[in-house]
Amino acid sequence: MDSAERLIESARELLWERGYVGTSPRAVQERAGAGQGSMYHHFRGKPDLALAAMRRNSAELRAQAEAQLSSGETAFDRLGTYLLRERDPLRGCRVGRMAMDPDVVADETLRQPVRETFDWLRGRLTEIVAEGVAAGELRAGLDPSDTAAAVAAVVQGGYVLARAAGSRQPFDEAVRGAMGLLDAARPATG
Amino acid sequence: MDSAERLIESARELLWERGYVGTSPRAVQERAGAGQGSMYHHFRGKPDLALAAMRRNSAELRAQAEAQLSSGETAFDRLGTYLLRERDPLRGCRVGRMAMDPDVVADETLRQPVRETFDWLRGRLTEIVAEGVAAGELRAGLDPSDTAAAVAAVVQGGYVLARAAGSRQPFDEAVRGAMGLLDAARPATG
DNA sequence: GTCTATAGCCAGATAGAC
DNA sequence: GTCTATCTGGCTATAGAC
Numbered sequence: 001m002d003s004a005e006r007l008i009e010s011a012r013e014l015l016w017e018r019g020y021v022g023t024s025p026r027a028v029q030e031r032a033g034a035g036q037g038s039m040y041h042h043f044r045g046k047p048d049l050a051l052a053a054m055r056r057n058s059a060e061l062r063a064q065a066e067a068q069l070s071s072g073e074t075a076f077d078r079l080g081t082y083l084l085r086e087r088d089p090l091r092g093c094r095v096g097r098m099a100m101d102p103d104v105v106a107d108e109t110l111r112q113p114v115r116e117t118f119d120w121l122r123g124r125l126t127e128i129v130a131e132g133v134a135a136g137e138l139r140a141g142l143d144p145s146d147t148a149a150a151v152a153a154v155v156q157g158g159y160v161l162a163r164a165a166g167s168r169q170p171f172d173e174a175v176r177g178a179m180g181l182l183d184a185a186r187p188a189t190g
Numbered sequence: 191m192d193s194a195e196r197l198i199e200s201a202r203e204l205l206w207e208r209g210y211v212g213t214s215p216r217a218v219q220e221r222a223g224a225g226q227g228s229m230y231h232h233f234r235g236k237p238d239l240a241l242a243a244m245r246r247n248s249a250e251l252r253a254q255a256e257a258q259l260s261s262g263e264t265a266f267d268r269l270g271t272y273l274l275r276e277r278d279p280l281r282g283c284r285v286g287r288m289a290m291d292p293d294v295v296a297d298e299t300l301r302q303p304v305r306e307t308f309d310w311l312r313g314r315l316t317e318i319v320a321e322g323v324a325a326g327e328l329r330a331g332l333d334p335s336d337t338a339a340a341v342a343a344v345v346q347g348g349y350v351l352a353r354a355a356g357s358r359q360p361f362d363e364a365v366r367g368a369m370g371l372l373d374a375a376r377p378a379t380g
Numbered sequence: 381g382t383c384t385a386t387a388g389c390c391a392g393a394t395a396g397a398c
Numbered sequence: 399g400t401c402t403a404t405c406t407g408g409c410t411a412t413a414g415a416c
Contacts, residue, residue, distance in 0.1 A: 003399080003400085017292060018211070018292045019209075019211065019290070019291075019292070021208070021209065021211050021212040022211040022212075022291075022292055022293075024390075024391060024392080025391075025392060025393085026390075026391070026392085034400085035400060035401060035402085036392095036393085036394095036400090036401080036402085037399075037400045037401055037402080038399065038400055038401085040392095040393070040394080041399055041400070042399085045392070045393070046391090046392070046393090092290065093350075095354075096347075096350045096354070097290055098354075099350045099351075099353040099354040100209065100282065100287055100290040100350070100353065101209075101212075102207060102208045102209070102212055103212075105353055105356070111354070111356065114354045115354050115355055115356060117354070118350075118351055118354040118355060118360070119355065122351070122360065122363075139374055141370070141373075141374070142370055142371075142374065143366065143367065143370055145363055145367075146363045146364070146366040146367035146370055147367045147370060147371065148363075148367070149348070149351060149360050149363035149364040149366075149367050150344050150363075150364045150365075150366075150367030150368045150370075150371060151367070152347065152351060152360075152364070153343065153344045153345075153346075153347030153348045153350070153351055153360075153361075153364035153367075153368075154340050154343045154344055154347055155343075155347065156343075156346070156347030156350040156351065157286075157342065157343030157344055157345065157346030157347030157348070157350070158339070158343045158347070160283075160286045160289045160290070160308075160343070160346040160347070160350075161289075161308055161312070161339060161342060161343055161346065163289040163290065163295055164285075164286070164288075164289040164301070164304045164305050164307070164308040165305055165308060165309065166295070166301065166305060170308070170312065170339050170342075170343075171343075173312075173335055173336045173338075173339035173340075174336070174339040174340045174342070174343035175340075176333065176336040176339075176340075177333065177335075177336035177337040177338070177339050177340030177341070177343075178340045178343075178371075180331070180332055180333055180336055180337060180340075180375075181332075181337065181340060181368075181371035181372065181374065181375055182371065183331075184329055184331070184332065184371070184374045184375035185370075185371055185374035185375075192381095193381080193382085214408075214409060214410080215409075215410065215411085216408070216409070216410085224382085225382060225383060225384085226382090226383080226384085226410095226411085226412095227381075227382045227383055227384080228381065228382055228383085230410095230411070230412080231381060231382070232381090235410075235411070236409090236410070236411095
């Protein structure tokens with residue numbers, strides 16, 4: 001693994017742990033075992049390196065989510081696979097975390113990978129809910145787009161509750177709660 | 191309003207806008223129109239001032255939430271009042287934001303007001319869901335604690351989605367989605 | 381209570397040697 | 399490509415005068 005690669009990987013980790021504001025080029029270099037000169041040779045500066053790291057984080061998240069969202073027979077199963085997948089709630093979401101960072105949100109370029117990731121996720125969830133409704137598996141009154149946003153929000157909000165509590169319990173409760181509500185929206189049981 | 195008061199108010203605003211890591215004592219002093227000496231006379235340092243500001247943010251949030259959670263005839267109405275209350279999603283939550291801050295989460299003292307706020311909120315929501323279930327207004331299978339966590343998470347996650355999108359739309363969708371799912375959990379309509 | 385001075389360290393970046 | 403030197407300025411805090 002060359003220097004540029006190690007710098008990106010280190011930036012990925014630090015952005016996840018400490019956010020954009022809390023991550024310094026110095027700290028990234030140190031973790032990567034690279035010097036100042038190396039970093040500024042490969043990247044224009046902090047925003048440039050962070051962008052490369054964030055794009056990789058986004059791609060990774062999307063690949064994982066897609067795997068879960070396409071796994072399961074029914075729409076309800078696929079939503080369940082996504083919601084109940086094993087996560088580390090106290091670590092939070094490596095992409096969603098960036099949305100709380102003032103310097104990321106203020107910069108259109110830096111925000112782009114974050115925006116695209118969640119646009120895609122909500123779109124994908126919307127499709128699945130719509131399939132469920134079309135198949136009569138979820139009640140007809142359910143708005144696919146709204147329901148999809150709620151599902152995505154439960155996961156992101158679950159991270160907030162878990163980190164606030166210092167325990168994964170609120171996260172687990174929140175996703176179970178979402179599953180319970182989705183279950184209530186099944187005509188067969190509702 | 192004296193200096194100490196202005197410092198706390200300025201810290202409140204900056205913590206909301208930029209988080210703990212992104213807020214410097216210098217910036218707080220500048221916004222408050224107070225000097226170094228004044229700040230370090232009234233507070234031991236950055237953590238001490240931040241703690242005072244966070245406690246006030248927590249108290250304010252709790253008072254607002256309690257007002258909404260006690261407004262409405264039925265449990266379903268009270269949850270609706272809470273979820274659909276007017277918010278500024280792009281600004282995010284002044285308490286939940288702190289849960290994403292590494293230096294806050296790492297320090298038990300700083301995390302305390304954040305933890306207490308969400309412990310209280312989830313507890314309060316749990317009571318309301320339990321009342322709804324007991325009254326036959328929400329289906330019996332619904333777990334009060336899990337459902338409460340899901341409701342709280344939708345709001346916190348809605349902020350993440352809105353800030354990622356640069357638009358309040360995903361937030362509004364998420365809370366409408368949550369309302370739709372709660373509606374599906376009413377025996378009368380489900 | 382508030383001011384100014386001072387301190388040591390870090391952020392973020394540039395320049396030029398190798 | 400990577401190194402070291404250097405720069406400006408901000409962070410967080412302390413000390414002592416007023």
